[in-house]
Amino acid sequence: MALAWQAYELSNAPTALAMVMFAMTVPHVILLLVGGAVSDRFDRRRVMIGADAVRMLAVSALGVLSISGALEIWHMMLIAACYGAGSAFFGPAFDAIVPELVPKDDLTSANSLDQFVRPAMFKMLGPAVAGVLIGVFGEPGPAFLVDGVTFAVSIWCLLVMEGRSQTARENSDTGTIVAEIREGFRYVRTQVWLWGTFLAATLAYLIFLGPAEVLLPFVVKEEMGGSAFAFALVFAMGGIGAMLAAIVMANRGIPRRNITFMYVAWTVSTLMVAGYGLAKLPWQAMVFAFAFNALESAGLIVWITTKQRLVPDRLLGRVSSFDWFISIGLVPLSFIFTGPVAAVLGARTTLVAAGLLGGVVTLAFLFLPGMRDIEGSGRLAGTTVDGTSDTGFGALEGPMAPISAGQGAFPSSGTLTSGLRPPAAPSDI
Secondary structure (H helix, E strand, O other), X not given: OHHHHHHHHHOOOHHHHHHHHHHHHHHHHHHHHHHHHHHHHOOHHHHHHHHHHHHHHHHHHHHHHHHHOOOOHHHHHHHXXXXXXXXXXXXXXXXXXXXXXXOHHHHHHHHHHHHHHHHHHHXXXXXXXXXXXXXXXXXXXXXXXXXXXXXXXXXXXHHHOOOOOOOOOOOOOOOOHHHXXXXXXXXXXXXXXXXXXXXHHHHHHHHHHHHHHHHHHHHHHHHOOOOHHHHHHHHHHHHHHHHHHHHHHHHHEOOOOHHHHHHXXXXXXXXXHHHHHHOOOHHHHXXXXXXXXXXXXXXXXXXXXXHHHHOOHXXXXXXHHHHHHHHOOOHHHHHHHHHHHHHHHOHHHHHHHHHHHHHHHHHHHHHOOOOXXXXXXXXXXXXXXXXXXXXXXXXXXXXXXXXXXXXXXOOOOOOOOOOOOOOOOHHHO
């Protein structure tokens, strides 16, 4: 939230924030495959610590420059690029480490808990703190410094973490990084439900992510006349929606038609982006943010759990990196196009068009040949004769794989959008 507010403090044009987000996503995309291979080869906990250290320094530098009054857009772009590079290593390692720490039977509950805590901090407490700090100090700088401290807390948590995590992967010396990336690609290519969802996310994010990330804060600030706190409330309502979805999914478990459920939830959530363009008052934007995040998170929990159960552990980091890499591969273009398109059509019209077109594209991939084959395959571990899992939840009917929270195909945690389905979200800054 502070990032968007800072960009619009320096320039009222949506192009400014779009360029900052572009600078963040390019190194993120470029380094993702390397990050995935590294997380499969080395201790994932240490990879996450290193990535957090890079991001802590980047965000802290942003705060110092902002408070000193020396910050310019090009500074924001350079710092955002460093942050994006760190995220390229943290995301795949985070996705892959969860099954090492949690018994397979508890994955659904663990992922639901993650999707409960994440929005509570990211969309409620975080934006609220940012809104208060910006209101008190009159600038976003202090919010960035507080954000830097949170990365130090994350590093401390990782240092004291204990679990069933292995310090080295079985394939740590089986070949080069390039060979391991190729092995991961060969696996993904054989799974329609994986590569099909990656491509669906690629096109959907190209269409709606840039407009949602760039134009929603612009509409709230410039057209609705909303304050930083009003914008924080939009974020917060999205967080409440995501938390509610997590509670429901934890209690109801994974639906039998897991792929169908994911795509329907993601389609309807994407349509909510059009609501941002139709909203006239901040409270209306809050309603659409609530619906978007609730549906996005519900689909994401199913997606994460399915991957963690079906993808082999030794390939988990690489599959996660492919998820992020393919899913957000065109996101830089989405940010580049948002400014010019909004200049021609207007911010509101662009949001409406992005939501409608993105929803149609998402739903179309549900009918890709072979996409729903895993729903009737019965390959999910822990399935009993009566069709329920060992945990008492409805069995996931399909393969078993792993990947991100937060953040892949439709990344989990985009800034304004929520959890960017399978992975994402670079905007976690």
